[in-house]
Structure formats: structure tokens, C-alpha cells
Amino acid sequence: MLHLTPAVTAYILTLSALLGLVLGSFSNCAAWRMAHGESVAKGRSHCGACGHTLSPRELIPVVSWALQKGRCRHCGAPVSVRYPLTEGFTALAFLLIVLRYDVTLDTLQFWILTLLLLAIALVDLDTGYIPDSLVLGILLDFAVVTALRGGPFWRLWLEGIFNGAAVALPLLGLVLIMDRVLGRESMGGGDIKLIFAVGLFFHWSCNLFTLLLACLLGIAFALIFRSVRTEDGEGAFPFGPAIAAAAFLSILAAEPVVQAYLSLF
Numbered sequence: 712m713l714h715l716t717p718a719v720t721a722y723i724l725t726l727s728a729l730l731g732l733v734l735g736s737f738s739n740c741a742a743w744r745m746a747h748g749e750s751v752a753k754g755r756s757h758c759g760a761c762g763h764t765l766s767p768r769e770l771i772p773v774v775s776w777a778l779q780k781g782r783c784r785h786c787g788a789p790v791s792v793r794y795p796l797t798e799g800f801t802a803l804a805f806l807l808i809v810l811r812y813d814v815t816l817d818t819l820q821f822w823i824l825t826l827l828l829l830a831i832a833l834v835d836l837d838t839g840y841i842p843d844s845l846v847l848g849i850l851l852d853f854a855v856v857t858a859l860r861g862g863p864f865w866r867l868w869l870e871g872i873f874n875g876a877a878v879a880l881p882l883l884g885l886v887l888i889m890d891r892v893l894g895r896e897s898m899g900g901g902d903i904k905l906i907f908a909v910g911l912f913f914h915w916s917c918n919l920f921t922l923l924l925a926c927l928l929g930i931a932f933a934l935i936f937r938s939v940r941t942e943d944g945e946g947a948f949p950f951g952p953a954i955a956a957a958a959f960l961s962i963l964a965a966e967p968v969v970q971a972y973l974s975l976f
């Protein structure tokens with residue numbers, strides 16, 4: 712479908728990027744509200760500093776931020792660069808996913824997963840906590856889109872649950888042992904639920920790849936962020952963003968990477 716004619720390709724890619732910009736903006740806004748204890752559904756978008764309700768021209772992804780030079784038009788408070796960055800990232804992510812999976816249910820499923828992963832990463836960065844509602848969103852994304860595919864619904868569901876549990880359960884066991892040995896919490900329950908939820912979408916061998924990648928990214932993020940903020944004391948860097956980033960990379964590349972690795976033997 713994507714490569715039908717050059718015009719169709721251009722149309723689909725443009726539409727995907729625009730959709731990514733808008734939905735990325737929505738995901739970011741929802742994450743901010745969750746992190747600040749506000750209702751996600753109720754109320755118009757407003758400036759986090761002065762409460763001024765944003766007009767349509769202040770809500771254009773990336774463009775508004777650039778035109779207002781990263782400040783609120785009303786009170787002049789700086790608007791985090793995180794907004795245009797996440798919006799731009801989501802547009803790019805949507806493009807890469809549609810290029811990889813064409814116009815299919817896979818693309819729909821992974822677009823939704825990307826939005827949820829983005830929100831999870833942002834909330835976890837802000838609060839150190841992964842909301843159950845967002846993990847539930849991932850379960851629903853898998854369940855509903857799998858149902859839309861037709862075919863052996865229950866078998867596909869059970870396969871997904873098996874693939875997720877194949878990585879999440881051993882991890883849970885390991886974490887429980889580590890907690891005992893270290894005498895403190897080594898990994899949050901939210902992280903393990905997230906590993907399970909993203910594991911639904913991939914073969915368990917790909918989930919091992921995701922987990923490995925998440926650990927590497929987690930260490931990298933922790934090293935980078937430790938130099939930025941040191942007064943936290945706890946030293947617990949949220950692992951959620953690393954899992955989210957690893958899961959996103961798995962959407963794009965887990966299958967070919969795992970297959971290339973297995974072909975070595």
C-alpha cells in the first residue's frame with residue numbers, strides 16, 4: 712500500500728508525520744497532567760505557570776513553541792523544550808513505524824504503543840512512578856488490535872501472555888531474590904508490569920533482546936543523569952524510560968536483530 716505510487720507514499724508519510732505531531736503533543740500533555748495530579752480528560756490545555764488557557768494558535772505542535780521562543784505568550788514563563796522535542800520525536804517515530812510495517816494493523820498497534828510508552832517515560836521521569844492506567848492501556852492496545860486481526864483470537868492472546876510472562880516472571884523472581892539480598896527494593900513493580908505488557912507484542916526471544924537493551928540503556932541513562940542531578944540522594948533513577956526506549960527500538964528492529972543473531976549458530 713505504502714509504495715503503490717510516489718504520490719501515495721508521500722501522502723501516507725505526510726499524514727503519518729502530522730498525526731505523530733498532534734498525538735505526540737496529546738501524549739505529552741496527558742503525561743504532564745498525570746504527573747501533576749490533574750484530570751487527563753477534563754479542562755482545556757493551559758500554561759503550567761499562570762493557568763492561562765491556550766488558544767488554538769498556541770497549540771500547534773512545535774510551531775507554537777518556536778514562534779513564542781519557548782515562552783508562555785501570557786506570562787513569559789519558559790515552556791519546556793520537552794514539548795517540541797517529544798512532538799518531533801513522535802512524528803519521526805510514526806514515520807519509521809509506517810515505513811517498517813506499511814498501512815497495517817501492526818502500524819496502528821505500534822503507534823498506540825509508542826504514545827503510551829512516551830507518556831510512561833515522561834511520567835516516570837517526573838514522578839519515579841509508572842501509572843497502572845498506562846500499563847493497562849498497553850494491555851488494551853494488544854487485546855483490541857489482536858481482536859481486530861481476526862483469526863484465532865484466544866490462541867493469539869495466550870501466545871502474547873506467554874511471551875510476556877516468559878521474560879517478566881523470571882525477572883520478578885530475580886528481583887525478589889535481589890531485594891532479599893540487598894535488603895531494599897532493587898526494581899519497581901511498575902517496571903516489571905511494563906516489561907510484561909510490552910512483551911505481549913513480540914516473540915519471547917525478542918523480549919529477551921528488549922530486556923537486555925533496557926538494562927544497557929538504564930545504565931547509560933543513570934550515568935548521564937547522575938551527573939545532572941546529584942541531590943536526589945536515593946540514587947534510584949527511574950527504569951521506565953529505559954524500558955520504554957528499548958521497547959520502541961524493539962518495535963523497529965527486534966525481529967531482524969534476533970534473527971541475525973540466531974543465524975550465527
Ligand SMILES: [Zn+2]
Nearest residue numbers: 758761783786
Ligand atoms: Zn503562562
